[in-house]
Amino acid sequence: MTxxxxxxxxxHVHLPDLFISTTGExxxxxxxxxAKLTRGIGIERMAVPDAHEDAATLAAMAILxxxxxxxxxxxxxxxxxxxxxxxxxxAKAIGxxxxxxxxxxxxxxxxxxxxxxxxxxxxxxATIALENAIHWLSCEDGLALVVGSxxxxxxxxxxxxxxxxxxxxxxxxxxxxxxxxxxxVFGGFTRDEDDFxxxxxxxxxxxxxxxxxFCYVSAMVEAFAAFRRRAKDRGLFELANGECLTDQxxxxxxxxxxxRMAEYAASAVFREDWRGxxxxxxxxxxxxxxxxxxxxxxxxxxxxxxxxxxxxxxxxALFRKSxxxxxxxxxxxxxxxxxxxxxxxxxxxxxxxxxxxxxxxxRIGMGSYGSGCSALFFSGTVQPGVLDLPIQGLIEGLxxxxxxxxxxxxxxxxxxxxxxxxxxxxxxxxxxxETGYRRYGYVP
Ligand code: CAA
Numbered sequence: 001m002t003x004x005x006x007x008x009x010x011x012h013v014h015l016p017d018l019f020i021s022t023t024g025e026x027x028x029x030x031x032x033x034x035a036k037l038t039r040g041i042g043i044e045r046m047a048v049p050d051a052h053e054d055a056a057t058l059a060a061m062a063i064l065x066x067x068x069x070x071x072x073x074x075x076x077x078x079x080x081x082x083x084x085x086x087x088x089x090x091a092k093a094i095g096x097x098x099x100x101x102x103x104x105x106x107x108x109x110x111x112x113x114x115x116x117x118x119x120x121x122x123x124x125x126a127t128i129a130l131e132n133a134i135h136w137l138s139c140e141d142g143l144a145l146v147v148g149s150x151x152x153x154x155x156x157x158x159x160x161x162x163x164x165x166x167x168x169x170x171x172x173x174x175x176x177x178x179x180x181x182x183x184x185v186f187g188g189f190t191r192d193e194d195d196f197x198x199x200x201x202x203x204x205x206x207x208x209x210x211x212x213x214f215c216y217v218s219a220m221v222e223a224f225a226a227f228r229r230r231a232k233d234r235g236l237f238e239l240a241n242g243e244c245l246t247d248q249x250x251x252x253x254x255x256x257x258x259x260r261m262a263e264y265a266a267s268a269v270f271r272e273d274w275r276g277x278x279x280x281x282x283x284x285x286x287x288x289x290x291x292x293x294x295x296x297x298x299x300x301x302x303x304x305x306x307x308x309x310x311x312x313x314x315x316x317a318l319f320r321k322s323x324x325x326x327x328x329x330x331x332x333x334x335x336x337x338x339x340x341x342x343x344x345x346x347x348x349x350x351x352x353x354x355x356x357x358x359x360x361x362x363r364i365g366m367g368s369y370g371s372g373c374s375a376l377f378f379s380g381t382v383q384p385g386v387l388d389l390p391i392q393g394l395i396e397g398l399x400x401x402x403x404x405x406x407x408x409x410x411x412x413x414x415x416x417x418x419x420x421x422x423x424x425x426x427x428x429x430x431x432x433x434e435t436g437y438r439r440y441g442y443v444p
Contacts, residue, residue, distance in 0.1 A: 005181035006137045007380055008130075009172040012066035013350050013394055014058055015337055016166050017421055018048040019401050020409045029406055030157060037162050042259025042331060046338035047401075048409055049151050049166040051419040052428035055086035056094050057440065059149035060101040060427045062170035066145070067102075069392075070172055074102065074110035078142035081133055082118050083125025083342040085198070086150045088438060093118045094149070097440060101427045104442040122196065123150075123255055124370025126169070126342040131376070133173045134182055144173040148342030152257075155204045156413060163258045165338025169346040178385025179353070180364070185234055187227025187377045189219045196371035203415070214303050215373045216261065217268040217310065220254065223375035224269050224367065231379070244273045249379065250362035251326050253348035255369040257339045259331035262348070264307075265367060266327045267314040279318060287312040329355055336398045342370075353386070354394045360384040 020026055022043050023034035038044050049058070059082055066072070080095045088094055095116025103110055119125040119132075126148030133144035149168035154160030195212035198205045228245050231237055237248055246252065246269065254265040271290075274280040284290075291309055296302035313319055330348035332355060334340075340347055345368050352358050360382050368376045404412075408420055419428075423443040430439045 003138060003184075004175045005177065005383075006134050006175050007173065007177040007182040007383075008180040008349075009174045009177040010066060010070045010179060010389060011172070011346060011350055011353065012062050012069055012170045012392060013333075013343070013347060014062035014065055014168045014170075015401070016047045016049045016053055016058070017401050018050055018404050018412075019045045019336075020048055020404055020406070021045050022162055025406045026162075026409075030161070032162070040260065041162055042335055043162060043338050045336045046162070046164050047166045047340070048404060048412055050421050051412060051417050052423050052430070053166070054088055054429055055084045055149045055151060055168070056088050056097040056438070057101070057427045057429055058166065058168035059084070059094065059147045059170070060098045060440075062147055062149065062168035063098065063102060063145055064105060064427070066170040066172055069390075072143060072172065074106045075113070076143045077111065077114045077145055078140065079133055079136055079144040080111075080114055080116040080147070081129035081144065082116065082147045082149060083121070083127070083129045084118060084149050085120055085122050085125060085341055087118065087120065089436075090200070097438060101440050101442065104427075121374055122370035122372050123257070123341045123344060124368045124374050124376060127345065127368035127376050130171065130173065130182070131186060137173065137175055141175055146171040146173050148340070148344075148346060150341035150343060152339040152341050153204050153413065154207065156410060159209050160205065160207050163339050165340050167337055167340035167343055167347070169340070169343035169350065171346060178383055178389055179358070180349070180380040181383055182378060182380040183231070183236055185227060185230045185236055185378065187223045187225070187230055188375070189222035189226060190374040191219070193371070193373040195373055212371060213261065213264065214307060215371070216255075216257075216369050217264055217307070219373050219375035220265050220367050220369055220377070221268050221272045223377040224272060227377040227379070228273070236379075242277060244277060246270060246273045246322075246326070246365065248363060249326065249365040250359060251330065251352055251357065251364045252367065253330045253345060253352070253364060254327070254367040256331055256334040256344040256348055259335055262327055262331050263314060263323060264310065266323050267310040267319060269367065270319060270322055271310060271313055283313060283316055283318065286316055329357055333394060333398070350392070350394060354391050356391070358382045358386050360386055
């Protein structure tokens, strides 16, 4: 018996209502030229969570929006898998708080037969949640909700500060999906690294910026190579002479800590895929041969030379064309939100969908990255049902948010408990009692 396709049926994004522009007051106060942030990093605005928002309320709002859009009944939901690195508790699963909130809308006990787990693996958590949901659906027919929900927070005045953001993306995962059927091949890579981490009790991430960029691209290339090898073994792609795997992908979506990073990732992955083809010989004629590790005194100088080579490749006409066609539009929304960690890859998918760029029958590639570090590369085929799925109106919605000033932003960043917006029509954190238990409610 052939297995029915399994994948993403619908997607819903929830973003905080508040944002701060990276230009103007913010850039001035940090002594940074605005063009560095808008062009060099690629972030124009960062979503800022209000005092009554956390990863649990963002996740609950994303699920509520998804369930309403797709008319999902709670009793049909078998799993709620939440990827997050912004845990609200060291033991209690974030999904139990989320179910508590959802039951305020759907009735007590309405989710009691649904199981939930929190998956922590930095920004790759939601992808591992998706992979697990797909495995569950290969055994049992049902509905799974996969969520990536996070608050990206770095120290004030640190280089990570202008890559912050917040938001949640909820995916409805099922058999015979309307949006994207995921191919049953994942290419993975994992290695112990100190690129980015957040020790217990700390509210901001410790990050080694340059090293984190290197880890991201090397893990992504390895995961892509593993995917290509496995996909070939499984007969997923048939390549003509002179063709490579990425030629058969209409789009490549990468994890987006900041939009320029998607460009660095694309450059490294195209370089890996084009190597050995005529087009790569042309590139070598233009920018020289690739650096060889043996020619460098140490690993660090080789990695730097390798990084510089990918940057030179990213300036070639062939790369610019491929990037504009296949990657550029995946960062549309991230430019206006900043990093939302686990949800960022799926925000890239939303960017394509909201811009009407998902064409039925076309295959897309997805590269997920989590610091620490792991990467997974996989692919999916856009389904005909995408044409019947209404868009969320996210791009227009970004213009209806409230801009806050530097003092307001810094107060929220440093843990102010005073909301700037009075909660309305949303789940909200109402308080934390003396034992640490969090009280949430729906504020009509
Ligand atoms: N106009 C235009 N561009 C300018 C400019 C100007 N006036 N001034 C500088 N730039 C460009 C630089 O040339 C550079 O671009 P190129 O790479 O093309 O040369 C770009 O702006 C960035 O400049 P820097 O390298 O000087 O950046 P930085 O030192 O400020 O740090 C960062 C950037 C490392 C990403 C830092 O913001 C950071 O640590 N962020 C958090 C960590 C992170 O996001 N890492 C990504 C990989 S890890 C991951 O993906 C997991 C995750 O979600 C965290």
